[in-house]
Amino acid sequence: QVQVVESGGGLVQPGGSLRLSCAASGSIYTISDTDWYRQAPGKQRELVAGITSGGIPKYADSVKGRFTISRVIVNNTALVPLQMNSLKPEDTAVYYCKATRGFVDYWGQGTQVTVSS
Numbered sequence: 001q002v003q004v005v006e007s008g009g010g011l012v013q014p015g016g017s018l019r020l021s022c023a024a025s026g027s028i029y030t031i032s033d034t035d036w037y038r039q040a041p042g043k044q045r046e047l048v049a050g051i052t053s054g055g056i057p058k059y060a061d062s063v064k065g066r067f068t069i070s071r072v073i074v075n076n077t078a079l080v081p082l083q084m085n086s087l088k089p090e091d092t093a094v095y096y097c098k099a100t101r102g103f104v105d106y107w108g109q110g111t112q113v114t115v116s117s
Helices: none
Strands: 002-007 010-012 018-026 033-039 046-052 057-059 067-069 072-074 077-079 082-084 093-101 104-107 111-115
Touching: 002 093, 002 104, 018 033, 018 093, 018 111, 046 067, 057 067
Parallel strands: 010 111
Antiparallel strands: 002 018, 018 077, 018 082, 033 046, 033 093, 046 057, 067 082, 072 077, 093 104, 093 111
């Protein structure tokens, strides 16, 4: 089993920065990938960024050059922060972290990010 908890959302002005955190606990050494998704009102959930257990990142075209994903294990907890810079109003969404272990996905509860002046 894996437990996933996100934190760090909030309100930020356009052009600003925000850092989201994803903490995965439990059977973390069998997690293959950890991904950040987002879902804006009236839209489908979309992949924002992901990282493998070996540290290889991937990004959606819409966030390349602005967002950075990383992964570190501290005290048997896999931490996967998402650093978001140069934020735009279209980045407004609920952001979710997902950890994949075998054929099972574990989702967090989500954290709201609002980019507005």
